[in-house]
Amino acid sequence: MVILPVRRPIAAAAVGLLLSGVACSAGKERQATAPRPPASTPAMMPAHSMGGVSLRLAGPQAAVQLRDGLEQLLGDHVLLTVELMRDRLGRGPAGRAQAAVDAVQENTDSLASVVRQVFGARAATTFAELWSAHVRQLSAYASALAARDSSGLATTRHDLHQTESDLGRFLSAATGGRLSPEAAQAAIHMHVQMLLDQANAYARADYSNSYALEDQGFAHMVGVADSLGAAIAATRQLPTEILSTPRQRLQSALALLFAEHMGIVVEAMRSAVDRAPDFASVGATLNDNSTRLGAAVGALYGADAENEFLNLWAKHVDALIAYSDATARHDDTARSAALRSLDDFATSMAEFLSTATQQRLPAIQLTGDLTEHDHQLTAQLDAYASGHFDVARQFAAQGYVHMFGLASTLAGAIGDTVAARLPVGGPQTGGGGTARRR
Amino acid sequence: MSPRRLGGITSLALTATVAAACGQSPAAKSPAAHAAGEPGAAALGFHAVSSAPAVAMPVRVRLPAIGVDAPVEQVGQAADGTVAVPRRWGDVGWYAAGPRPGASGPAVLLGHVDSTAGPAVFYRLRELHRGDVVDVVRADATVVRFTVTRVARYPKARFPTSEVYLPTLVPQLRLVTCGGAFDFSTGHYVDNVIAYAQLLP
Numbered sequence: 001m002v003i004l005p006v007r008r009p010i011a012a013a014a015v016g017l018l019l020s021g022v023a024c025s026a027g028k029e030r031q032a033t034a035p036r037p038p039a040s041t042p043a044m045m046p047a048h049s050m051g052g053v054s055l056r057l058a059g060p061q062a063a064v065q066l067r068d069g070l071e072q073l074l075g076d077h078v079l080l081t082v083e084l085m086r087d088r089l090g091r092g093p094a095g096r097a098q099a100a101v102d103a104v105q106e107n108t109d110s111l112a113s114v115v116r117q118v119f120g121a122r123a124a125t126t127f128a129e130l131w132s133a134h135v136r137q138l139s140a141y142a143s144a145l146a147a148r149d150s151s152g153l154a155t156t157r158h159d160l161h162q163t164e165s166d167l168g169r170f171l172s173a174a175t176g177g178r179l180s181p182e183a184a185q186a187a188i189h190m191h192v193q194m195l196l197d198q199a200n201a202y203a204r205a206d207y208s209n210s211y212a213l214e215d216q217g218f219a220h221m222v223g224v225a226d227s228l229g230a231a232i233a234a235t236r237q238l239p240t241e242i243l244s245t246p247r248q249r250l251q252s253a254l255a256l257l258f259a260e261h262m263g264i265v266v267e268a269m270r271s272a273v274d275r276a277p278d279f280a281s282v283g284a285t286l287n288d289n290s291t292r293l294g295a296a297v298g299a300l301y302g303a304d305a306e307n308e309f310l311n312l313w314a315k316h317v318d319a320l321i322a323y324s325d326a327t328a329r330h331d332d333t334a335r336s337a338a339l340r341s342l343d344d345f346a347t348s349m350a351e352f353l354s355t356a357t358q359q360r361l362p363a364i365q366l367t368g369d370l371t372e373h374d375h376q377l378t379a380q381l382d383a384y385a386s387g388h389f390d391v392a393r394q395f396a397a398q399g400y401v402h403m404f405g406l407a408s409t410l411a412g413a414i415g416d417t418v419a420a421r422l423p424v425g426g427p428q429t430g431g432g433g434t435a436r437r438r
Numbered sequence: 439m440s441p442r443r444l445g446g447i448t449s450l451a452l453t454a455t456v457a458a459a460c461g462q463s464p465a466a467k468s469p470a471a472h473a474a475g476e477p478g479a480a481a482l483g484f485h486a487v488s489s490a491p492a493v494a495m496p497v498r499v500r501l502p503a504i505g506v507d508a509p510v511e512q513v514g515q516a517a518d519g520t521v522a523v524p525r526r527w528g529d530v531g532w533y534a535a536g537p538r539p540g541a542s543g544p545a546v547l548l549g550h551v552d553s554t555a556g557p558a559v560f561y562r563l564r565e566l567h568r569g570d571v572v573d574v575v576r577a578d579a580t581v582v583r584f585t586v587t588r589v590a591r592y593p594k595a596r597f598p599t600s601e602v603y604l605p606t607l608v609p610q611l612r613l614v615t616c617g618g619a620f621d622f623s624t625g626h627y628v629d630n631v632i633a634y635a636q637l638l639p
């Protein structure tokens with residue numbers, strides 16, 4: 001088994017049907033019946049909720065799987081920890097905080113599971129203790145911030161600094177010194193600082209800066225995951241050259257953008273349904289992500305395709321926000337209209353991507369994938385709006401993992417398509433005039 | 439279709455089919471067509487971004503470190519799949535099927551190292567060093583500045599196609615010319631010299 005989901009059409013269809021049921025019925029059941037959690041097969045289970053992550057630590061793709069898994073888990077760590085800290089600051093409805101605590105703990109368990117398989121049980125125990133302390137201290141910092149407890153803030157800053165140092169030494173030892181203790185500590189310190197800064201900004205209602213810092217913190221941690229993955233793979237004597245190939249870099253970059261989209265759109269939808277004061281800022285961050293996704297399409301296929309993509313993608317984003325707004329207003333007619341827009345988007349975008357990959361990805365498969373993505377988003381919102389925060393988190397987590405899988409599939413097909421039309425060989429840019437004079 | 443010339447036939451066909459697949463031309467699906475958005479989203483003051491800022495085509499390249507200030511012409515792919523080269527010894531060719539300089543991705547500029555009589559526009563490309571500046575003037579008079587990160591020489595038989603052309607998600611620049619020994623039997627140089635550059639913030 002790998003960390004990234006293996007796409008199973010039947011299981012995906014089952015999840016889609018279940019999600020459809022939740023999405024379509026949530027308006028009536030909101031106050032009475034708990035939405036069912038998403039159906040999962042082991043291969044589609046959100047990574048952070050997998051009790052036992054299996055790594056394949058051999059073969060030419062082993063380093064890629066390790067890197068992808070770390071990107072996914074460490075990226076999710078940022079999103080979940082930000083959510084936890086903002087809950088401590090009073091963001092969102094009461095009762096949501098425990099779901100955030102559980103989600104971060106599950107993410108920590110999955111990370112420890114990776115450490116166990118690579119370095120053994122003793123290392124995993126040490127890591128879990130350090131990482132849990134790191135999370136607890138971040139949570140305590142946000143609580144102190146909310147309470148305007150300057151003494152508590154100073155204490156947690158000191159504790160965080162100590163844990164950074166301990167984690168730096170642990171990671172350096174784990175990578176056989178390929179990462180120096182200083183470099184590892186610096187990476188963790190920057191991660192911590194971004195989380196503290198986003199919380200500080202959030203606490204003073206500077207939501208724009210808070211979301212920008214979250215965005216930067218996510219990208220930074222995915223970069224840390226890349227470095228860690230390469231260092232750990234080298235320590236295990238796995239072939240690492242593949243990680244620096246243009247194709248792999250493209251896949252990693254696309255995965256980052258799509259996963260970021262999932263994280264931000266979930267926040268935007270919840271903010272919209274809560275009528276939260278940070279909605280405009282998270283909306284702007286969502287648009288920044290869309291712009292970067294469009295730029296990626298532009299780099300691959302040119303400016304016309306970039307605009308075509310953005311036009312379609314905007315319908316997706318707008319419909320999700322409209323769905324959230326309609327849910328807040330208990331307007332079933334508007335909810336249905338938004339769902340129809342999402343269906344139209346899935347069909348149109350699937351055709352676009354299928355054509356762009358010269359049918360390497362069938363439109364029908366892509367329609368299913370995009371529909372699944374939309375269902376995960378609307379279902380998480382339904383569960384959230386009805387106060388079932390654990391279920392909401394499961395749908396969101398599954399959507400996050402699904403995005404990594406979709407990005408991987410897209411990057412593979414796009415890479416093949418684009419590679420097939422690149423110029424071949426080196427250009428003949430010389431007439432020989434200077435050679436003849438020598 | 440936008441005024442952008444994609445150069446490669448494949449790319450033109452692809453763009454056309456992408457547009458066709460979505461049921462209408464890109465022009466018909468202008469950003470304005472989406473301006474209304476979803477009423478619910480608009481009620482919250484939210485409008486999803488639906489178009490990208492335009493990036494103008496390159497018209498001139500300046501490499502002060504090696505005394506180059508040259509006009510840009512567009513090049514595409516030759517029938518045999520190789521990249522076409524500039525028609526004039528003193529011009530720089532921009533591979534127009536790839537990104538424009540300053541847009542996301544690797545923009546590729548090619549120049550001859552020499553003519554049949556003497557040095558040409560990229561004769562001193564191999565003298566570039568890390569940190570040297572590359573200015574690209576665009577059709578709208580904007581200038582986008584890059585800095586050289588490395589210069590490398592490759593046998594043509596092992597030209598790093600992916601490294602040069604495969605898209606990246608950040609703006610980059612590749613400057614390509616010939617180098618190494620001249621093979622009088624084929625009338626071509628045996629190597630290529632490539633300068634890699636990244637966008638300066």
